[in-house]
Amino acid sequence: MTPFLQFILFLSLLLTLAKLGGYISTRLGQPVVLGELLVGLALGPSLINIFHISIFENIVLEEIISDLAQIGVLLLMFVAGLELHFTELVRNMKVSALAGIFGVLTPLGLGYLIGLAFGFEPVPAFYLGLTLGATSVSISAQTLMELKMLRSRVGLGLLGAAVFDDIFVILLLSSFLAFTGSQGEIATIAWVFARMVIFLGISLLFGIWALPWLARRVSRLPISQGVVTLALVVMLLYSFAGELVGGMAAITGAFLAGLMFARSPEKERLERGINAVSYGFFVPIFFAHIGLSVNLRGLDSGIVWLFLGISAVAILGKLIGAGLGARLAQFSWRESAQLGVGMISRGEVGLILASVGMSERLISEAKFSAIVGMIVVSTLVTPPLLRSLFSVEKSKLEAEDGNLLEEEIS
Numbered sequence: 001m002t003p004f005l006q007f008i009l010f011l012s013l014l015l016t017l018a019k020l021g022g023y024i025s026t027r028l029g030q031p032v033v034l035g036e037l038l039v040g041l042a043l044g045p046s047l048i049n050i051f052h053i054s055i056f057e058n059i060v061l062e063e064i065i066s067d068l069a070q071i072g073v074l075l076l077m078f079v080a081g082l083e084l085h086f087t088e089l090v091r092n093m094k095v096s097a098l099a100g101i102f103g104v105l106t107p108l109g110l111g112y113l114i115g116l117a118f119g120f121e122p123v124p125a126f127y128l129g130l131t132l133g134a135t136s137v138s139i140s141a142q143t144l145m146e147l148k149m150l151r152s153r154v155g156l157g158l159l160g161a162a163v164f165d166d167i168f169v170i171l172l173l174s175s176f177l178a179f180t181g182s183q184g185e186i187a188t189i190a191w192v193f194a195r196m197v198i199f200l201g202i203s204l205l206f207g208i209w210a211l212p213w214l215a216r217r218v219s220r221l222p223i224s225q226g227v228v229t230l231a232l233v234v235m236l237l238y239s240f241a242g243e244l245v246g247g248m249a250a251i252t253g254a255f256l257a258g259l260m261f262a263r264s265p266e267k268e269r270l271e272r273g274i275n276a277v278s279y280g281f282f283v284p285i286f287f288a289h290i291g292l293s294v295n296l297r298g299l300d301s302g303i304v305w306l307f308l309g310i311s312a313v314a315i316l317g318k319l320i321g322a323g324l325g326a327r328l329a330q331f332s333w334r335e336s337a338q339l340g341v342g343m344i345s346r347g348e349v350g351l352i353l354a355s356v357g358m359s360e361r362l363i364s365e366a367k368f369s370a371i372v373g374m375i376v377v378s379t380l381v382t383p384p385l386l387r388s389l390f391s392v393e394k395s396k397l398e399a400e401d402g403n404l405l406e407e408e409i410s
Contacts (some may be wrong), residue, residue: 040291072286079256100164107317136347199246209258
Protein backbone atom coordinates (compact mmCIF):
# COMPACT_ATOMS: atom_id res chain seq x y z
CA MET A 1 0.00 0.00 0.00
CA THR A 2 1.40 3.42 -0.96
CA PRO A 3 1.92 6.13 1.70
CA PHE A 4 -0.89 8.20 0.15
CA LEU A 5 -3.37 5.32 0.38
CA GLN A 6 -2.35 4.79 4.01
CA PHE A 7 -2.92 8.48 4.64
CA ILE A 8 -6.43 8.68 3.15
CA LEU A 9 -7.47 5.40 4.80
CA PHE A 10 -6.27 6.66 8.19
CA LEU A 11 -8.03 10.01 7.72
CA SER A 12 -11.33 8.36 6.83
CA LEU A 13 -11.08 6.10 9.88
CA LEU A 14 -10.06 8.91 12.25
CA LEU A 15 -12.79 11.31 11.11
CA THR A 16 -15.48 8.62 11.29
CA LEU A 17 -14.51 7.49 14.78
CA ALA A 18 -14.05 11.07 16.05
CA LYS A 19 -17.53 12.06 14.87
CA LEU A 20 -18.98 8.82 16.26
CA GLY A 21 -17.29 9.47 19.60
CA GLY A 22 -18.67 13.01 19.61
CA TYR A 23 -22.18 11.72 18.87
CA ILE A 24 -22.04 9.15 21.68
CA SER A 25 -20.75 11.84 24.02
CA THR A 26 -23.73 14.10 23.29
CA ARG A 27 -26.12 11.18 23.79
CA LEU A 28 -24.61 10.76 27.25
CA GLY A 29 -25.13 14.46 27.99
CA GLN A 30 -21.48 15.44 27.55
CA PRO A 31 -19.77 17.87 25.12
CA VAL A 32 -18.74 16.62 21.66
CA VAL A 33 -15.11 17.41 22.39
CA LEU A 34 -14.94 14.83 25.21
CA GLY A 35 -15.88 12.00 22.88
CA GLU A 36 -13.35 13.10 20.28
CA LEU A 37 -10.60 13.30 22.90
CA LEU A 38 -11.39 9.80 24.20
CA VAL A 39 -11.38 8.35 20.68
CA GLY A 40 -7.85 9.69 20.19
CA LEU A 41 -6.79 8.32 23.56
CA ALA A 42 -8.15 4.85 22.63
CA LEU A 43 -6.43 4.86 19.23
CA GLY A 44 -3.13 6.14 20.61
CA PRO A 45 -0.23 4.31 22.29
CA SER A 46 -2.13 4.23 25.59
CA LEU A 47 -4.40 1.48 24.20
CA ILE A 48 -4.50 0.42 20.51
CA ASN A 49 -1.34 2.19 19.27
CA ILE A 50 -2.76 2.53 15.78
CA PHE A 51 0.40 3.96 14.20
CA HIS A 52 2.12 0.62 14.83
CA ILE A 53 -0.52 -1.47 13.07
CA SER A 54 0.98 -2.84 9.86
CA ILE A 55 -1.25 -0.94 7.40
CA PHE A 56 -0.41 2.39 9.08
CA GLU A 57 3.33 1.90 9.66
CA ASN A 58 4.33 5.00 7.73
CA ILE A 59 7.06 7.05 9.40
CA VAL A 60 5.63 10.37 8.13
CA LEU A 61 1.93 9.62 8.76
CA GLU A 62 2.03 10.65 12.41
CA GLU A 63 3.82 13.88 11.53
CA ILE A 64 1.26 14.76 8.83
CA ILE A 65 -1.65 14.16 11.23
CA SER A 66 0.10 16.35 13.80
CA ASP A 67 0.40 19.19 11.27
CA LEU A 68 -3.29 18.89 10.34
CA ALA A 69 -4.15 18.96 14.04
CA GLN A 70 -2.18 22.19 14.51
CA ILE A 71 -4.15 23.81 11.72
CA GLY A 72 -7.29 22.54 13.48
CA VAL A 73 -6.50 24.33 16.74
CA LEU A 74 -5.68 27.54 14.83
CA LEU A 75 -9.07 27.37 13.08
CA LEU A 76 -10.81 26.66 16.37
CA MET A 77 -9.34 29.75 18.00
CA PHE A 78 -10.03 31.82 14.88
CA VAL A 79 -13.71 30.80 15.06
CA ALA A 80 -13.75 31.69 18.78
CA GLY A 81 -12.43 35.17 17.96
CA LEU A 82 -14.92 35.50 15.13
CA GLU A 83 -17.78 34.94 17.60
CA LEU A 84 -16.80 37.99 19.66
CA HIS A 85 -16.49 41.75 19.39
CA PHE A 86 -13.32 43.61 20.33
CA THR A 87 -15.24 46.09 22.48
CA GLU A 88 -16.72 43.23 24.51
CA LEU A 89 -13.26 41.97 25.43
CA VAL A 90 -12.10 45.49 26.32
CA ARG A 91 -15.06 45.89 28.68
CA ASN A 92 -13.97 42.69 30.47
CA MET A 93 -10.32 43.69 30.74
CA LYS A 94 -10.30 43.84 34.56
CA VAL A 95 -11.49 40.26 35.09
CA SER A 96 -9.25 39.05 32.26
CA ALA A 97 -6.14 40.55 33.87
CA LEU A 98 -6.93 39.40 37.41
CA ALA A 99 -8.02 35.88 36.45
CA GLY A 100 -5.12 35.49 34.04
CA ILE A 101 -2.44 36.61 36.50
CA PHE A 102 -3.79 34.79 39.58
CA GLY A 103 -4.50 31.78 37.36
CA VAL A 104 -0.75 31.57 36.68
CA LEU A 105 0.69 32.50 40.09
CA THR A 106 -1.45 30.13 42.19
CA PRO A 107 -0.69 26.86 40.33
CA LEU A 108 2.93 28.00 39.92
CA GLY A 109 3.32 28.38 43.67
CA LEU A 110 1.50 25.13 44.47
CA GLY A 111 3.48 23.30 41.79
CA TYR A 112 6.75 24.59 43.24
CA LEU A 113 5.77 23.34 46.71
CA ILE A 114 4.68 19.91 45.50
CA GLY A 115 7.89 19.65 43.47
CA LEU A 116 9.94 20.25 46.62
CA ALA A 117 7.79 17.71 48.48
CA PHE A 118 8.67 15.08 45.85
CA GLY A 119 12.40 15.76 46.14
CA PHE A 120 12.89 18.21 43.24
CA GLU A 121 15.71 20.73 43.39
CA PRO A 122 14.46 24.37 43.57
CA VAL A 123 15.08 25.12 39.86
CA PRO A 124 13.24 22.04 38.47
CA ALA A 125 10.49 22.56 41.08
CA PHE A 126 9.94 26.11 39.85
CA TYR A 127 9.80 24.86 36.27
CA LEU A 128 7.24 22.25 37.27
CA GLY A 129 5.12 25.06 38.70
CA LEU A 130 5.55 27.00 35.48
CA THR A 131 4.13 24.11 33.42
CA LEU A 132 1.13 24.05 35.77
CA GLY A 133 0.59 27.78 35.18
CA ALA A 134 -0.06 27.32 31.44
CA THR A 135 -3.58 27.28 29.97
CA SER A 136 -4.93 26.09 26.63
CA VAL A 137 -8.36 27.65 26.21
CA SER A 138 -9.20 25.87 22.94
CA ILE A 139 -10.99 23.01 24.74
CA SER A 140 -13.06 25.40 26.87
CA ALA A 141 -13.82 27.66 23.89
CA GLN A 142 -15.24 24.72 21.94
CA THR A 143 -17.36 23.63 24.92
CA LEU A 144 -18.73 27.15 25.46
CA MET A 145 -19.56 27.45 21.75
CA GLU A 146 -21.53 24.20 21.98
CA LEU A 147 -23.39 25.60 24.99
CA LYS A 148 -23.87 28.98 23.24
CA MET A 149 -22.18 30.66 26.21
CA LEU A 150 -19.03 32.01 24.55
CA ARG A 151 -20.39 35.57 24.53
CA SER A 152 -21.54 35.39 28.15
CA ARG A 153 -19.70 37.41 30.78
CA VAL A 154 -17.78 34.30 31.83
CA GLY A 155 -16.92 33.36 28.24
CA LEU A 156 -15.53 36.81 27.46
CA GLY A 157 -13.58 36.91 30.71
CA LEU A 158 -12.21 33.42 30.05
CA LEU A 159 -10.88 34.23 26.57
CA GLY A 160 -9.32 37.47 27.77
CA ALA A 161 -7.78 35.72 30.76
CA ALA A 162 -6.25 33.11 28.43
CA VAL A 163 -4.49 35.89 26.48
CA PHE A 164 -3.12 37.39 29.73
CA ASP A 165 -2.12 33.88 30.85
CA ASP A 166 -0.21 33.30 27.60
CA ILE A 167 1.66 36.61 27.87
CA PHE A 168 2.47 36.17 31.58
CA VAL A 169 3.67 32.57 31.23
CA ILE A 170 5.93 33.47 28.28
CA LEU A 171 7.43 36.37 30.27
CA LEU A 172 8.01 34.12 33.28
CA LEU A 173 9.52 31.40 31.10
CA SER A 174 11.88 33.88 29.41
CA SER A 175 12.85 35.37 32.79
CA PHE A 176 13.43 31.92 34.24
CA LEU A 177 15.65 30.79 31.36
CA ALA A 178 17.57 34.06 31.48
CA PHE A 179 18.23 33.80 35.21
CA THR A 180 19.31 30.15 34.95
CA GLY A 181 21.79 31.18 32.26
CA SER A 182 20.45 29.03 29.42
CA GLN A 183 19.35 31.88 27.19
CA GLY A 184 21.68 34.78 27.72
CA GLU A 185 21.54 38.06 29.62
CA ILE A 186 18.77 39.67 31.64
CA ALA A 187 18.20 41.96 28.64
CA THR A 188 16.50 38.94 27.03
CA ILE A 189 13.48 39.58 29.25
CA ALA A 190 13.06 43.16 28.03
CA TRP A 191 13.43 42.02 24.43
CA VAL A 192 10.74 39.34 24.88
CA PHE A 193 8.34 41.94 26.27
CA ALA A 194 9.18 44.36 23.46
CA ARG A 195 8.47 41.65 20.85
CA MET A 196 5.04 41.06 22.36
CA VAL A 197 4.22 44.77 22.29
CA ILE A 198 5.41 45.06 18.69
CA PHE A 199 3.33 42.09 17.55
CA LEU A 200 0.17 43.16 19.40
CA GLY A 201 0.52 46.75 18.17
CA ILE A 202 1.02 45.85 14.51
CA SER A 203 -1.69 43.15 14.51
CA LEU A 204 -4.26 45.48 16.11
CA LEU A 205 -3.45 48.42 13.83
CA PHE A 206 -3.64 46.24 10.71
CA GLY A 207 -6.82 44.55 11.90
CA ILE A 208 -8.63 47.75 12.83
CA TRP A 209 -7.59 50.01 9.94
CA ALA A 210 -6.60 47.88 6.94
CA LEU A 211 -8.43 44.56 7.25
CA PRO A 212 -12.06 45.77 6.86
CA TRP A 213 -11.11 47.69 3.71
CA LEU A 214 -9.21 44.71 2.33
CA ALA A 215 -12.11 42.33 3.03
CA ARG A 216 -14.56 44.64 1.20
CA ARG A 217 -12.27 44.87 -1.82
CA VAL A 218 -11.73 41.11 -2.01
CA SER A 219 -15.49 40.44 -1.67
CA ARG A 220 -16.11 42.43 -4.88
CA LEU A 221 -13.59 40.47 -6.93
CA PRO A 222 -14.82 37.62 -9.18
CA ILE A 223 -12.99 35.02 -7.04
CA SER A 224 -14.61 31.90 -5.65
CA GLN A 225 -14.64 32.06 -1.81
CA GLY A 226 -12.25 35.01 -1.91
CA VAL A 227 -13.11 36.31 1.58
CA VAL A 228 -12.72 32.83 3.11
CA THR A 229 -9.32 32.43 1.48
CA LEU A 230 -8.29 35.90 2.70
CA ALA A 231 -9.35 34.96 6.24
CA LEU A 232 -7.35 31.73 6.13
CA VAL A 233 -4.25 33.53 4.86
CA VAL A 234 -4.53 36.26 7.52
CA MET A 235 -5.13 33.65 10.24
CA LEU A 236 -2.01 31.71 9.23
CA LEU A 237 0.13 34.87 9.02
CA TYR A 238 -1.13 36.14 12.40
CA SER A 239 -0.32 32.72 13.90
CA PHE A 240 3.12 32.75 12.28
CA ALA A 241 3.85 36.29 13.47
CA GLY A 242 2.45 35.62 16.93
CA GLU A 243 4.99 32.87 17.54
CA LEU A 244 7.96 34.14 15.51
CA VAL A 245 7.70 37.88 16.21
CA GLY A 246 5.69 38.04 19.43
CA GLY A 247 7.16 34.92 21.04
CA MET A 248 3.61 33.88 21.98
CA ALA A 249 1.60 30.77 21.22
CA ALA A 250 0.39 30.58 17.60
CA ILE A 251 -3.18 30.11 18.87
CA THR A 252 -3.10 33.63 20.33
CA GLY A 253 -2.34 35.02 16.87
CA ALA A 254 -5.19 32.98 15.36
CA PHE A 255 -7.59 34.25 18.04
CA LEU A 256 -6.60 37.86 17.34
CA ALA A 257 -7.13 37.31 13.61
CA GLY A 258 -10.66 36.05 14.27
CA LEU A 259 -11.32 38.99 16.55
CA MET A 260 -10.27 41.40 13.81
CA PHE A 261 -12.46 39.69 11.19
CA ALA A 262 -15.43 39.88 13.58
CA ARG A 263 -15.64 43.58 12.64
CA SER A 264 -15.89 42.78 8.93
CA PRO A 265 -19.23 43.28 7.08
CA GLU A 266 -18.50 39.89 5.46
CA LYS A 267 -18.62 38.14 8.83
CA GLU A 268 -21.72 36.01 8.21
CA ARG A 269 -20.50 34.70 4.85
CA LEU A 270 -17.11 34.07 6.40
CA GLU A 271 -18.55 32.09 9.31
CA ARG A 272 -20.37 29.67 7.00
CA GLY A 273 -17.23 28.91 4.99
CA ILE A 274 -14.82 28.70 7.94
CA ASN A 275 -17.15 26.59 10.10
CA ALA A 276 -17.62 24.05 7.32
CA VAL A 277 -13.91 23.47 6.76
CA SER A 278 -13.12 23.64 10.51
CA TYR A 279 -15.72 21.33 12.04
CA GLY A 280 -16.03 19.07 9.01
CA PHE A 281 -12.32 18.23 8.85
CA PHE A 282 -9.61 19.96 10.88
CA VAL A 283 -11.08 20.41 14.39
CA PRO A 284 -12.03 16.73 14.94
CA ILE A 285 -8.49 15.77 13.90
CA PHE A 286 -7.08 18.21 16.47
CA PHE A 287 -9.09 16.84 19.38
CA ALA A 288 -8.42 13.21 18.43
CA HIS A 289 -4.72 13.99 17.98
CA ILE A 290 -4.38 15.11 21.60
CA GLY A 291 -5.19 11.55 22.65
CA LEU A 292 -3.09 10.06 19.86
CA SER A 293 0.00 11.90 21.07
CA VAL A 294 -0.24 10.66 24.66
CA ASN A 295 1.19 7.42 26.05
CA LEU A 296 -0.21 6.73 29.51
CA ARG A 297 1.79 3.49 29.62
CA GLY A 298 4.81 5.68 30.31
CA LEU A 299 3.48 6.26 33.82
CA ASP A 300 5.37 3.57 35.74
CA SER A 301 4.57 2.78 39.36
CA GLY A 302 7.41 4.95 40.65
CA ILE A 303 5.93 8.12 39.16
CA VAL A 304 2.21 7.56 39.79
CA TRP A 305 2.10 9.55 43.04
CA LEU A 306 3.78 12.52 41.38
CA PHE A 307 1.26 12.28 38.53
CA LEU A 308 -1.68 12.21 40.96
CA GLY A 309 -0.25 15.07 43.01
CA ILE A 310 0.39 17.46 40.14
CA SER A 311 -2.97 16.54 38.54
CA ALA A 312 -4.76 17.59 41.72
CA VAL A 313 -2.71 20.81 41.90
CA ALA A 314 -3.36 21.48 38.21
CA ILE A 315 -7.11 21.40 38.75
CA LEU A 316 -7.28 23.15 42.12
CA GLY A 317 -4.63 25.74 41.23
CA LYS A 318 -6.58 27.12 38.28
CA LEU A 319 -9.93 26.80 40.03
CA ILE A 320 -8.69 28.72 43.07
CA GLY A 321 -6.39 31.18 41.30
CA ALA A 322 -8.48 32.18 38.29
CA GLY A 323 -11.63 31.91 40.41
CA LEU A 324 -10.16 34.32 42.98
CA GLY A 325 -9.28 36.76 40.21
CA ALA A 326 -12.86 36.62 38.95
CA ARG A 327 -14.23 37.22 42.46
CA LEU A 328 -11.98 40.27 42.86
CA ALA A 329 -13.53 41.55 39.60
CA GLN A 330 -17.02 41.29 41.14
CA PHE A 331 -18.07 37.99 39.53
CA SER A 332 -20.48 35.84 41.52
CA TRP A 333 -19.21 32.67 43.21
CA ARG A 334 -20.78 30.53 40.48
CA GLU A 335 -19.33 32.67 37.67
CA SER A 336 -15.93 32.57 39.36
CA ALA A 337 -16.08 28.76 39.53
CA GLN A 338 -17.10 28.60 35.86
CA LEU A 339 -14.18 30.79 34.80
CA GLY A 340 -11.75 28.86 37.01
CA VAL A 341 -12.83 25.53 35.51
CA GLY A 342 -12.54 26.98 32.01
CA MET A 343 -8.85 27.70 32.68
CA ILE A 344 -8.00 24.15 33.84
CA SER A 345 -7.14 22.58 30.48
CA ARG A 346 -3.42 22.65 29.58
CA GLY A 347 -3.67 21.02 26.13
CA GLU A 348 -0.98 21.77 23.56
CA VAL A 349 0.40 24.79 25.49
CA GLY A 350 1.26 22.57 28.46
CA LEU A 351 2.92 20.04 26.13
CA ILE A 352 5.07 22.81 24.62
CA LEU A 353 6.29 23.97 28.04
CA ALA A 354 6.97 20.39 29.14
CA SER A 355 8.98 19.78 25.96
CA VAL A 356 11.09 22.89 26.63
CA GLY A 357 11.83 21.53 30.09
CA MET A 358 13.00 18.24 28.59
CA SER A 359 15.24 19.97 26.05
CA GLU A 360 16.77 22.14 28.81
CA ARG A 361 17.27 19.00 30.98
CA LEU A 362 15.21 20.50 33.78
CA ILE A 363 12.95 17.44 34.04
CA SER A 364 13.66 13.76 33.47
CA GLU A 365 11.81 11.51 31.02
CA ALA A 366 9.84 9.88 33.86
CA LYS A 367 8.78 13.27 35.25
CA PHE A 368 7.90 14.37 31.72
CA SER A 369 5.52 11.37 31.52
CA ALA A 370 3.87 12.48 34.77
CA ILE A 371 3.41 16.01 33.39
CA VAL A 372 1.93 14.64 30.16
CA GLY A 373 -0.47 12.53 32.23
CA MET A 374 -1.49 15.68 34.14
CA ILE A 375 -2.11 17.47 30.84
CA VAL A 376 -4.39 14.65 29.68
CA VAL A 377 -6.35 14.64 32.95
CA SER A 378 -6.77 18.44 32.98
CA THR A 379 -7.90 18.36 29.35
CA LEU A 380 -10.40 15.54 29.87
CA VAL A 381 -12.05 16.91 33.03
CA THR A 382 -12.62 20.44 31.69
CA PRO A 383 -15.52 19.82 29.21
CA PRO A 384 -17.82 17.82 31.57
CA LEU A 385 -17.13 20.16 34.50
CA LEU A 386 -17.91 23.22 32.36
CA ARG A 387 -21.10 21.66 31.03
CA SER A 388 -22.22 20.79 34.55
CA LEU A 389 -21.58 24.31 35.87
CA PHE A 390 -23.34 25.96 32.92
CA SER A 391 -26.34 23.60 32.92
CA VAL A 392 -28.44 25.90 35.14
CA GLU A 393 -27.85 28.97 32.95
CA LYS A 394 -28.54 26.99 29.80
CA SER A 395 -31.82 25.69 31.21
CA LYS A 396 -32.87 29.23 32.19
CA LEU A 397 -32.09 30.59 28.72
CA GLU A 398 -34.04 27.77 27.04
CA ALA A 399 -37.00 28.41 29.36
CA GLU A 400 -36.91 32.15 28.60
CA ASP A 401 -36.77 31.45 24.86
CA GLY A 402 -39.74 29.12 25.20
CA ASN A 403 -41.75 31.74 27.10
CA LEU A 404 -40.99 34.39 24.48
CA LEU A 405 -42.07 32.04 21.70
CA GLU A 406 -45.34 31.29 23.50
CA GLU A 407 -46.01 35.02 23.93
CA GLU A 408 -45.38 35.65 20.23
CA ILE A 409 -47.73 32.83 19.22
CA SER A 410 -50.48 34.02 21.56
